[in-house]
Amino acid sequence: MKHNMYDHLGGSQLEQLVTAFYNRVSQHPELKTIFPDDLTETARKQTQFLTQFLGGPPLYSEEHGHPMLRARHLPFEITPRxxxxxxxxxxxxxxxxELEKELKEHLLTRLTFTAHHMVNTGDREE
Ligand code: HEM
Known part of the structure; x- marks a missing residue:
């Protein structure tokens, strides 16, 4: 393993990951309604955030200040679903x-924790 996950992954695979992710978000019935139609800026910020989350340079904080992710998500209904x-x-x-298995598992574990931390309201009754 290299020094940190960001070095291991590399900036270009991270950009590919973020692009592939928002392609899915933009088509997901539960998600697309709360995201802007144009995800260019969202993807740019997410790439900055994940760069520092994985131990790379603090690109997000340099431009936007402390992430305060939970607070930044409060304007949106983040349900468990x-x-x-x-x-x-x-x-x-x-x-x-094709993220390497070890990286995938490690990153997904951390993101699972973060995603659940973002939840700020319950699921609606059907
Ligand atoms: C921004 C939804 C989890 C990182 C946003 C935005 C929405 C959203 C609607 C605003 C997009 C925009 O206006 O450009 C969600 C939902 C989540 C979730 C439904 C489910 C739990 C996460 C997680 C992370 C994250 C786990 C951390 C990796 C970010 C970042 C931004 C963002 C960095 C940009 C904040 C800014 O405006 O500076 N998210 N998010 N989100 N989200 Fe999430």
């Missing part, structure tokens, strides 16, 4: 870009 959907899109994107 949406957290599950977000993670499913991420796992499929990881498979699409």
């Amino acid at each position: 949406r957290a599950t959907a977000w993670l499913a899109c991420m796992e499929e994107a990881m498979d699409e870009v």
Whole structure:
């Protein structure tokens, strides 16, 4: 293993991952309604965030300040179902870009924790 996950993954595979992820988000019935139609800026911020989350340079904080991710998600209804959907899109994107198994498992474990932390409301009754 290299020094940190960001070095191991590399910037270009990370960009591919983020692109594959938002392609799925934009088509997901549970998710597309809360995201902007144009995901260019969202993807750019997510790439910055994941770069620092994985131990690379603090690109997100340099431009936007402290991530305060839970607070930044409060304007959106993040339900348990949406957290599950977000993670499913991420796992499929990881498979699409053929993320190495060890990296996939490690990153998915950390993101699962973060995604559940973002939940700020219950699922609606059907
Ligand atoms: C922004 C949804 C989990 C990182 C956003 C936005 C939405 C959203 C709707 C605003 C997009 C925009 O206006 O551009 C969700 C949902 C989640 C989730 C439904 C399910 C749990 C996560 C997780 C992370 C994350 C786990 C961490 C990897 C971010 C970042 C931004 C963002 C970095 C940009 C914040 C900014 O505006 O600076 N998310 N998110 N999100 N999300 Fe999530």
